[in-house]
Amino acid sequence: MTWETVIGLEVHTQLATKTKIFSGASTQFGAEPNTQACAIDLAMPGTLPVLNEEALRMAVMFGLAIDADIGKISAFERKNYFYPDLPKGYQTTQLEKPIVLGGHVDIELADGSTKTIRIHHAHLEEDAGKSLHEDFHGMSGIDLNRAGTPLIEIVSEPDMNNADEALAFAKKLHGIVTSLNICDGIMAQGSMRFDVNVSVRQKGDELGTRTETKNLNSFRFMERAIKKEVERQIDLIEDGGKVLQETRLYDGDTDTARSMRSKEEANDYRYFPCPDLLPIEIDQAYIDAIKASLPELPEARHQRFMEQYQLSSYDAGVLGDDAATANFFETAVDHCGDAKLAANWVTGELAAKLNSQEMQIQQSPVSAEQLAALIKRISDNTVSNKMAREVFEAMWQGDGEGGNDPDAIIKARGLKQVSDSGAIETLVDEVIANSAKQVDNYRSADESKRPKMLGYFVGQIMKASKGQANPQQVNEILLTKLKELL
Amino acid sequence: MSIDRSDIEKLGELARIAITEENIEATTRSINEVLALVDQLQTADTAEVKPLANPLDATQRLRHDEVSETNRRDDYQPLAPAAENGLYLVPKVID
């Protein structure tokens, strides 16, 4: 049997406004509990909402970036349910008339082809607070600092067929909203959270029953949750069971998921137009002005990186799709002047390190300026690539002598590369003199085999220099000397 | 349309209002009286009539994105039935 998976995503994206969507309280992350929850956010009696113009502008920017229609008239509705992190007992959101309608996001597949993921709509709404589950004498603690933070909920069509596509879509969205500067994109702070709708079917069949797994707050969890859910559904059906329409919860720590509520238990949200807010009317001039000032989007940046920095399409994608990465890279280039090396380092050493620690580039302990300073020491032959990796490691840790400053670390560790050709010549001569047998073998070997035999000499020379000789110079001098012996 | 006691139980659950056994009959009856009143709406011909959610045909005004609120936790939190360490306390939340 050939199974086909159908996936749709709902992406909650926190907007990078200074204040809440309906109040003048700060949205700054990490404040003491409830110090940024004003009377409106706490739903004190008699308080009323007023819409933040910046939240609206950002939502329109997103719509324009994905080629969507902008709702000239949009409206807020109340979604009614009781939960301690929802102070009003309803969420102010949009249902009938969302601000963003349609649009699409194109993703690149593994085979290099492009797939269009359609967006159903995106709407403005308010975020909820947080329930802290640690125990306060058998009670839960409620922090409402996050309550009222503006969100756009981006709802895709069920156009994805596997976890990789969903991941590519999510990352592309991340790239778009961070490029627009409407979201800080910091996953660890909940700036982007995913609900995934998954169903499976036999190729050609009607859509299967879908489940919704809620509130996945990292790319990895989303990918894992989808894979697990697809497996679960296929196993279930193959064992003669039926998939039930339900809402599920995935726990990233244990990599397990469980049913939260069935369709029958689903809330009756009793949506109706919010009488405290009036319809939002925007005109074409407003839309045109935003359109004219849209910043560079990932696709355009991808192209520019290929042209401006002579990068491969792959590197340009890795560096250009995500705004923070692109900024990091361009800052590094500005400071070191070597795009090729900067690209290698950002996509290589730095990316590996970030991955292994599950960090985003915004959280990198090594700044773009610091990385550029290190790259400069590679370009000017102060350190070899190998040494540079050691320096980078020290910069990353940041707690040794020299802190994050590459020059200080190089000095402290005595890592200066030997580029004095006289000194290297002496070393080469010594090694050749002490390796009569290897020199004989080299001389008698076939021309085509010779390059492979250089490794031994280089290794000996580097060893003799305690790793400090400039490998490129070593290569050049060694070749010249050996040629003389032929 | 009229409703029975099981509807009332469901509504009580939706609205999070406990309805005691001794009240359920009277509640059902009085709500049915109200529903009989509002059922008169069905006599109106409203084909093509646009719903009116707000009496003034006005549109939403926008607020500048500037922080205007200061931390007033010490004013608000004493109003809470239970609070500790700056948090509002409620019986355990289970997802």
Place this chain on the structure above:
Amino acid sequence: MHNKTLAELRTGLNNGDFSSVELTGHFLDRIKTLDKNYNSFISVTEEFALTQARQCDERLAAGDAPNLCGLPITHKDIFCTEGIRTSCGSRMLDNFVPPYNATVVENFAAAGMVVLGKTNMDEFAMGSSNETSYYGPVKNPWHSNCVPGGSSGGSAAAIAARLAPVATATDTGGSIRQPAALCGITGLKPTYGRVSRWGMIAFASSLDQGGPMARNAEDAAMLLNVMAGFDAKDSTSVERDVPDYTATLNQNIAGLTVGIPKEYFNEGLNPATEQAVRHALGELENQGAKLKEISLPHSHLSVPAYYVIAPAEASANLSRFDGARYGYRCKEPVDLHDMYMRSRAEGFGDEVKRRILVGAYCLSAGYYDAYYNKAMQVRRLIKNDFDNAFNEVDIIAGPTCPNPAFEFGAKGDNPVAMYLEDIYTIAANLAGLPAMSLPCGFIDNKPVGLQLIGNYFEEARMLNVAHRYQQSSDWHQRAPGIE
């Protein structure tokens, strides 16, 4: 002093006939000795009032006093008052002391008015008799076995009993006009959006509007000058200049066309009420106004539409009262669900719970179109009726209520009988139009109210007509048989 109007009291204060402390003390004494008969106050803010009064006297002496400096007022207990318990007539908020003021409260403070206290009301403004208050019913000063009307029954009774010269109130379906009519005073509900709703505890957001209650139109105009105006904190507040409502009170009304909706003189109207209202309309005619019969064909649907829309909005507005952050929490909840279920069951009274349940029903899956959406369509038909009428007339007049004050318990346990008392007042809320009630006669010593409905933002015209009528009638000057 208590028989003087606000305008007269202002003159007295400015002339130095008495001080604000004396004036305030006089009303506080009256409240202390007499309010046990009426129960019109939930809280009396004696100390606060006297402190304010002293400051006002200083300002008056210094000559930098704002317009209404030193004059007493009382606020309906639906307006949040910083540092003063604001209960909304509910057990749910029995212990609620807001750390902020309603904009209306701020405006009156800026105008220098002295707050005597907070007046009784139907719980969360849901009622037409003041019988739903957690603090007990208010008694009608004209008949102690009769209701004062509601929901602003405390404000109306306090003015009628001369315990306060003026008061704030709110009107969602008639809550200013109906108690004004039943207590023989003057009350005005402004155009929706004219007065800020910030800090006014919401019942039905698209219908609620704060307004003044006073002895006569002139005092109401003085108050409206302070209350009305744009407030950036209320998205539904209208950005529009506020005229001086006192400036046009005396204008000639000759040539004005007064629309008389035939639907407001139907078989449900008490014949004696009709007689009093017709007599008042005759007086307007005497002053040169033209009476013209009009039709508001969807009038009969206003009560049904209202009892969908208001409960629906209320069901969401009152969800915030959940026992988590303020207000009543039940004793020893076993879990979160229990906390919600019992806090709300115990914190709310029967009428509030009934309306929340009706509202939840009208919005629930499968019923939205038949009820809520239908009601909003009917709402537009009702608004269209008025728009058409105002193409032909300048102002509309008729009865405020079908009957004068009824006895406590008279409506039994049938909520609908009570709802129908608001049959003539509700339409103005649905349409968002300004409307007012003023005394126009008595039936068995029970006051009768004349209702005026103005076109949008034409409060000044209503006040003008009301004032002219009060220049040639004395119903508004009559006081119940009290000390």
